[in-house]
Structures are given as C-alpha cells and as structure tokens.
Amino acid sequence: MGGRCFAVLCVVLASLGGVAADAAAVAVQELRRGFSAAHDGSNSQFEPVLSDPAGVFALGFLRVNATMLDLAVLHLPSSFPLWRAIPDRPAQWFARASLSFDGDLVLTDRAANKVLWSAGAAGDRVVLLSTSNLQIQSGSSPGVVWQSFDRPSETIVQGQNLTSAAALYTSDRRFAMRLGTNYFGLYIEPPPSSSGGVAVAMYWKHTALEAKAQIVAGGGPTYVRVEPDGYLAMYQKEGPPADVLPFDTFNHGVKAIRRMTLEADGNLRAYYWDRNGSRWVLDYTAITDPCDLPSTCGAYAVCVPPSGRCACLANATDGSGCAAVSGGGEGGGGGGLCGRTGGEVGGLYWEVRRQRVEPANKELLPFEHSPSAADCEARCARNCSCWGSVYNNGTGYCYFMDYPAQMMVAADERKVGYFKVRSLEEAGSGGGGGGRVAGVKVALLAVGVTVLAAAAAFGAYRVWKKRCRAAADASRQVGADDDGLSPGPYKNLGSFSSVELSSSFRG
Ligand SMILES: *[C@@H]1O[C@H](CO)[C@@H](O)[C@H](O)[C@H]1NC(C)=O
Ligand SMILES: *[C@@H]1O[C@H](CO)[C@@H](O)[C@H](O)[C@H]1NC(C)=O
Numbered sequence: 001m002g003g004r005c006f007a008v009l010c011v012v013l014a015s016l017g018g019v020a021a022d023a024a025a026v027a028v029q030e031l032r033r034g035f036s037a038a039h040d041g042s043n044s045q046f047e048p049v050l051s052d053p054a055g056v057f058a059l060g061f062l063r064v065n066a067t068m069l070d071l072a073v074l075h076l077p078s079s080f081p082l083w084r085a086i087p088d089r090p091a092q093w094f095a096r097a098s099l100s101f102d103g104d105l106v107l108t109d110r111a112a113n114k115v116l117w118s119a120g121a122a123g124d125r126v127v128l129l130s131t132s133n134l135q136i137q138s139g140s141s142p143g144v145v146w147q148s149f150d151r152p153s154e155t156i157v158q159g160q161n162l163t164s165a166a167a168l169y170t171s172d173r174r175f176a177m178r179l180g181t182n183y184f185g186l187y188i189e190p191p192p193s194s195s196g197g198v199a200v201a202m203y204w205k206h207t208a209l210e211a212k213a214q215i216v217a218g219g220g221p222t223y224v225r226v227e228p229d230g231y232l233a234m235y236q237k238e239g240p241p242a243d244v245l246p247f248d249t250f251n252h253g254v255k256a257i258r259r260m261t262l263e264a265d266g267n268l269r270a271y272y273w274d275r276n277g278s279r280w281v282l283d284y285t286a287i288t289d290p291c292d293l294p295s296t297c298g299a300y301a302v303c304v305p306p307s308g309r310c311a312c313l314a315n316a317t318d319g320s321g322c323a324a325v326s327g328g329g330e331g332g333g334g335g336g337l338c339g340r341t342g343g344e345v346g347g348l349y350w351e352v353r354r355q356r357v358e359p360a361n362k363e364l365l366p367f368e369h370s371p372s373a374a375d376c377e378a379r380c381a382r383n384c385s386c387w388g389s390v391y392n393n394g395t396g397y398c399y400f401m402d403y404p405a406q407m408m409v410a411a412d413e414r415k416v417g418y419f420k421v422r423s424l425e426e427a428g429s430g431g432g433g434g435g436r437v438a439g440v441k442v443a444l445l446a447v448g449v450t451v452l453a454a455a456a457a458f459g460a461y462r463v464w465k466k467r468c469r470a471a472a473d474a475s476r477q478v479g480a481d482d483d484g485l486s487p488g489p490y491k492n493l494g495s496f497s498s499v500e501l502s503s504s505f506r507g
C-alpha cells in the first residue's frame with residue numbers, strides 16, 4: 001500500500017478521538033441501524049468505515065489486486081487485512097458500492113442494485129473489538145449475533161478460535177487449512193472447474209500430542225487458537241491444551257499482536273507485530289522443505305530436493321507449467337480413470353509411468369501391500385477414483401492418490417510411479433492451476449537429466465531431511481514406515497545415526 005494514502009488514513013484516525021464524526025469517509029466506533037456509507041472510489045487503497053477503540057484496526061473498503069473491491073478488517077499500522085469478506089462475485093474498485101447496516105451488514109453495488117456480500121445476521125449494532133473481531137450485537141447485554149472470528153479468511157489472530165466449522169483458505173482458494181478430530185491439516189483444494197472425481201489432497205498434518213489433555217470421542221469439536229505466549233494450542237475444552245505447537249518466541253515474554261496466516265504459497269506461517277521495527281516478524285513456518293510445498297512445482301511435476309527444482313512428469317508443458325502428454329506419450333494408450341484403454345475417442349486421460357519418484361506426502365496417503373509394481377499399477381488402473389499409484393519395491397508398499405499427481409519428489413530407483421494424466425486440453429482449461437504459478441518461476445528440466453542429478457544429492461538429502469523432521473516434529477505420528485527398515489527407536493533420535501546413514505546409502 002502506498003505510504004501516502006496510508007498517511008492520510010492515519011491522520012483521519014488520529015483526528016477521530018472519541019468524536020462521532022458524520023463525514024462519510026471517517027471511521028466511527030459503532031454502526032447503528034440505518035447506517036450507510038458510500039464507497040467513493042477514490043484513488044486510495046482503503047476507506048475506513050468503522051474503527052476499534054484504540055484505532056489500531058478498521059473495517060472498510062479495501063482495494064485488492066489493484067482493481068477489485070472487498071470489505072476488510074485491516075491492521076492499520078501494517079495495512080495487513082486480518083479478515084476479508086471475499087464476495088463470491090466481487091465488484092470493481094470503481095463500482096458505486098455502499099456498506100449499510102439495518103440489522104444485517106450488507107455490501108451493495110448500487111449501480112447494479114446487487115448485494116455483493118452480507119453477514120446474514122439480524123442485530124442492533126456493529127462494533128470492532130480491540131482484538132480485531134468484528135461483531136454484530138443485539139440487546140442490551142451484548143449478545144453476539146455474528147462475528148468475523150467465526151468466518152476467517154486466510155488469517156487467525158491471537159485469541160481467535162478456529163473450529164472445524166470454519167477453515168482458512170488462501171484467497172485464490174487453492175489451499176486450505178482444516179481441523180480434524182485430533183489434528184489439523186493443509187490441503188490442496190480441487191480446482192472449481194475440475195470435472196469431478198478430484199479429491200482434496202492433504203500435504204501436511206499436525207496431530208495433537210495429547211500430553212496434558214486427552215481428546216475424547218463425543219467430547220465436542222476441537223479448536224485451535226494462537227496464544228499470547230507464542231504457540232498454537234489445540235483444545236477440546238478450555239483448560240490445559242491437548243496440543244501445543246510452539247513458535248520461535250514461545251515463552252520468550254514477547255507481548256505483541258500475533259497472527260497465523262495460510263499464505264498464497266500454501267505454507268502456514270505465524271508472525272508477531274514488532275511495534276518498534278514496524279514489521280511483522282516471522283515466528284513459525286510449517287513447511288521448510290520446498291519439495292513439501294505443493295506450490296513449488298504444481299501438478300504433474302517432480303520436485304528435486306533440496307533445491308526445489310521442478311521437472312515435468314510427462315515431457316510436455318503448456319508453456320507455463322507441467323501439463324500432460326498430448327497423446328501417444330509414454331505408456332501409449334489413452335484411457336479413462338476406470339482403465340478404459342485403446343485410444344478411446346475423447347479420452348481425457350493418459351497413462352504415464354515414472355521410475356525414481358515418490359509422493360512427498362506418502363505418510364498421509366492410503367497404502368496397501370502389493371507383490372509387484374505391475375500389481376500396484378493394476379489396482380490403480382482399474383479403480384475409477386484412483387489418479388495414481390507409487391510402488392516401493394523395497395517395502396512392497398503401494399500408495400494411492402485420489403487426485404491428479406501432486407507433491408511428487410525425486411527418489412531412488414526402487415520407487416515406481418503410475419499416473420493418470422489429464423490431456424493437454426483439459427489441463428490447459430484451469431485444471432492444471434497448480435503448475436501454472438510455479439512454472440513461470442521455475443526452470444523446467446527434462447526428468448531424465450534431473451533424476452540423475454538428484455540421485456547424487458539424494459543420500460545426503462534424506463539424512464538432512466530426517467534430522468530436520470526429527471528435530472522439528474517429534475510428535476508427528478508416522479503413518480507408514482517406508483525406509484525399508486523395521487520401525488525402531490532410532491527414529492526418535494534428534495541427531496543422525498549410523499543407521500540412517502547406512503539406510504540412505506543402501507538404495
Ligand atoms: C473460544 O472458545 C472458548 C470455548 O468455547 C470460549 O470460551 C471463548 O469465548 C471463545 N473465544 C472467542 C473469541 O470466540
Ligand atoms: C523426455 O525428453 C527427454 C529429452 O528430450 C527424452 O530423453 C525422454 O525420452 C523424453 N521422455 C518422454 C516420456 O517422452
């Protein structure tokens with residue numbers, strides 16, 4: 001946001017004091033029934049309407065992506081939107097919009113006489129609390145009819161409960177964070193244009209340790225909350241948390257505004273506001289390995305650790321990312337998801353086989369034992385909802401994906417992948433959104449070349465990654481032991497051991 005318009009905003013708020021101003025552009029501290037504020041479409045980035053008592057947060061018209069209009073609660077010193085309404089069909093910034101309150105809070109496009117967004121509530125007044133929580137209240141003893149804390153967009157702030165009734169979404173809705181019974185996870189969302197049959201893909205999971213409190217079946221939904229002492233706590237009821245996910249400043253006595261945001265790259269990060277430095281200081285990052293982030297390479301790609309370089313699973317690209325072979329590629333036959341073979345007319349999927357690849361999120365995938373790569377492949381080929389399988393010839397595990405190939409990472413030669421790949425046409429029409437962003441930034445290399453290079457780096461990488469994982473997340477519950485070793489106490493060692501070394505050089 002430009003410093004100039006921001007300065008103007010500060011002046012406006014500074015001049016507010018406790019005085020109830022009636023000029024349209026000046027923020028007040030309470031909206032009563034009958035309130036209406038017109039968006040003036042001026043050249044600013046933000047037009048405040050309602051302010052919290054301290055003037056740190058404001059609700060107002062926010063300009064997003066240079067041209068679009070949204071309603072947002074901003075942290076004013078940083079201009080960071082902590083909450084956004086995100087209308088289904090947003091209006092242009094220069095639209096004649098207005099925000100009105102007549103029991104319900106409504107954003108209207110006056111020219112088109114169309115409701116862009118509404119809270120769907122019936123209350124008496126709207127206030128913005130000093131926590132940044134926007135509330136619609138009713139009655140004399142404030143009953144909360146609606147609050148923005150229950151409808152987060154991509155961020156939760158300190159003190160805000162995130163329950164399984166809500167989720168965090170990146171603003172393009174490609175990624176989501178959701179709670180399960182005793183865990184929370186990060187997910188790749190199916191593209192809205194996908195022609196069905198694409199499941200969400202979990203790419204990161206944190207399971208509650210339940211050291212201080214148990215999560216009991218039927219004991220109500222769990223929720224997470226960023227706490228002032230610098231951690232994300234999971235609860236089923238108030239009291240000792242069932243899980244504590246510490247940030248860097250955990251118990252360091254840092255008193256500041258904290259937030260946790262699911263960022264556009266699909267990573268989950270926490271920050272605190274450093275008032276003196278006037279910046280958000282990074283305090284926690286969920287995913288530190290680029291190959292564990294779905295945005296690094298996108299769909300139909302292979303990520304090469306540790307650099308996070310990307311190669312296409314099939315050789316073709318559509319110019320901005322990895323797409324499918326356009327026909328007659330490796331594997332030859334066109335086929336549907338149910339294994340129809342033989343170049344069927346209009347077949348939307350092609351089969352691609354790749355050695356030396358495995359899913360970075362394999363611990364989160366369903367798997368079965370299988371006697372051979374061919375058997376593993378056949379189980380996926382005939383399953384209408386299977387998009388790919390990877391066989392580990394070392395352990396005999398066969399992993400299944402019910403979404404188009406994502407999160408594939410270079411591996412040793414024992415891993416054999418089989419993928420159903422969308423034809424170029426469909427991948428180009430939005431389904432391959434995953435590849436799009438990454439493809440622009442990342443040089444795409446031929447798989448053959450990169451996999452050779454990867455093999456050299458691979459041994460070292462595995463040791464490094466294991467050390468990171470062990471240190472970072474001792475509480476993680478490993479779903480499938482895939483090292484070709486029996487599960488043993490060495491897994492819990494914080495530093496690398498000779499066992500890990502020999503195992504990584506074996507393959
Ligand atoms: C968070 O949840 C707890 C337990 O249900 C509740 O007491 C508290 O008021 C909630 N906080 C907010 C800000 O909604
Ligand atoms: C991909 O391209 C490389 C280099 O051009 C080639 O060696 C390889 O055979 C191709 N693979 C497929 C599946 O077409």
Ligand SMILES: *[C@@H]1O[C@H](CO)[C@@H](O)[C@H](O)[C@H]1NC(C)=O
Nearest residue numbers: 366383384385386400401402
């Ligand atoms: C087909 O694959 C889906 C998703 O991987 C799985 O849930 C289902 O059990 C499979 N069906 C059969 C018959 O194997």
Ligand SMILES: *[C@@H]1O[C@H](CO)[C@@H](O)[C@H](O)[C@H]1NC(C)=O
Nearest residue numbers: 373374393394413414415416
């Ligand atoms: C799997 O391992 C067996 C025995 O080690 C070997 O004979 C076979 O060729 C391997 N298959 C693949 C696909 O690597």
